[in-house]
Amino acid sequence: MNSMQDRLIDLHTHTTTSDGSFTPAELVALASKLGLSAVAITDHDTISGYPEACKAAENTGVEVIPGLEISTRYHSAVHILGYYVNINNQALLSELSWIVWERDQRNERIRALMREDGLPVDYSGMKTRFGDVVGRPHFARLLVEYGLAVDVRDAFRRYLERGQRYFQARTFLSIERSVEIIALSGGIPVLAHPFQYRLDEPELRELIEYCMQHGLRGIECLYSGYTEEQSLYLKHLASEYGLLVTGGSDFHGSAKPHIQLGCGTGDLAVPYALLEGLKEEQNKKSLKK
Ligand code: AMP
Numbered sequence: 001m002n003s004m005q006d007r008l009i010d011l012h013t014h015t016t017t018s019d020g021s022f023t024p025a026e027l028v029a030l031a032s033k034l035g036l037s038a039v040a041i042t043d044h045d046t047i048s049g050y051p052e053a054c055k056a057a058e059n060t061g062v063e064v065i066p067g068l069e070i071s072t073r074y075h076s077a078v079h080i081l082g083y084y085v086n087i088n089n090q091a092l093l094s095e096l097s098w099i100v101w102e103r104d105q106r107n108e109r110i111r112a113l114m115r116e117d118g119l120p121v122d123y124s125g126m127k128t129r130f131g132d133v134v135g136r137p138h139f140a141r142l143l144v145e146y147g148l149a150v151d152v153r154d155a156f157r158r159y160l161e162r163g164q165r166y167f168q169a170r171t172f173l174s175i176e177r178s179v180e181i182i183a184l185s186g187g188i189p190v191l192a193h194p195f196q197y198r199l200d201e202p203e204l205r206e207l208i209e210y211c212m213q214h215g216l217r218g219i220e221c222l223y224s225g226y227t228e229e230q231s232l233y234l235k236h237l238a239s240e241y242g243l244l245v246t247g248g249s250d251f252h253g254s255a256k257p258h259i260q261l262g263c264g265t266g267d268l269a270v271p272y273a274l275l276e277g278l279k280e281e282q283n284k285k286s287l288k289k
């Protein structure tokens with residue numbers, strides 16, 4: 001058994017329930033094999049992978065945390081992570097089914113464009129194959145299978161990015177509602193990967209302060225590819241604002257082959273202590289009730 005200080009976790013992972021390539025059970029098995037103490041399942045816009053992950057974790061010593069990652073828009077794309085959400089909360093489930101419905105509308109437009117080009121897409125077949133949250137990554141896989149791109153990234157570049165033939169805009173859940181609904185459903189809202197948004201410091205502070213007005217409680221400071229300096233900078237911001245520090249790899253399996261579970265691009269190490277911070281926050285909330 002590792003000592004407390006050595007115990008490592010991963011608080012940002014995707015499964016086949018959204019756009020990852022490992023099923024929830026496979027992801028937990030991998031976490032166990034790698035000796036991770038805990039993993040949070042943070043699929044895009046869904047919490048439905050959690051029960052399977054939980055079941056798979058029985059007798060492994062891996063702790064599974066229910067989570068999700070909601071895509072929102074601020075000035076550009078911003079992602080909000082949620083930890084310890086109540087997976088039976090009706091308000092949360094109804095927002096999430098709206099997101100799936102909205103994506104389905106957008107996907108229908110992509111399907112129509114592909115059909116115009118003689119590329120038939122069986123959408124209900126996609127739902128069966130890929131699960132509820134069907135998005136551009138799955139259309140990318142079809143395009144690869146049609147031989148029109150060498151891999152998912154190439155399919156995005158050629159067909160699915162803004163400005164390309166099959167790009168169709170989505171409407172997103174607002175950032176304030178995303179933060180709020182996570183908090184309302186008993187969860188802890190956290191700003192995901194802050195350096196992905198290409199904001200300067202005043203803009204990043206504005207984003208953090210705006211999210212805090214709606215209940216933000218943490219910042220993802222450790223992330224695949226972030227340098228020690230970058231993580232330290234984010235930790236300073238978190239401490240200045242009284243926010244929790246979280247960290248995770250954003251593992252997607254073969255959908256992002258350069259990112260490994262736990263260690264990210266090689267040097268990521270997320271200590272168990274960060275999870276204890278989340279748990280303390282949960283305890284404080286239940287005492288307040
Ligand atoms: P959607 O919400 O259906 O439009 O799909 C968005 C998802 O596509 C994001 O969560 C990313 O995981 C993935 N994605 C976006 N851009 C790219 C890209 N250039 N290459 C690979 N995956 C991408």
Ligand code: FE
Pocket residue numbers: 014019044252
């Ligand atoms: Fe993704």
Ligand code: FE
Pocket residue numbers: 069079192193
């Ligand atoms: Fe993200």
Ligand code: ZN
Pocket residue numbers: 012013014069250
């Ligand atoms: Zn993610």
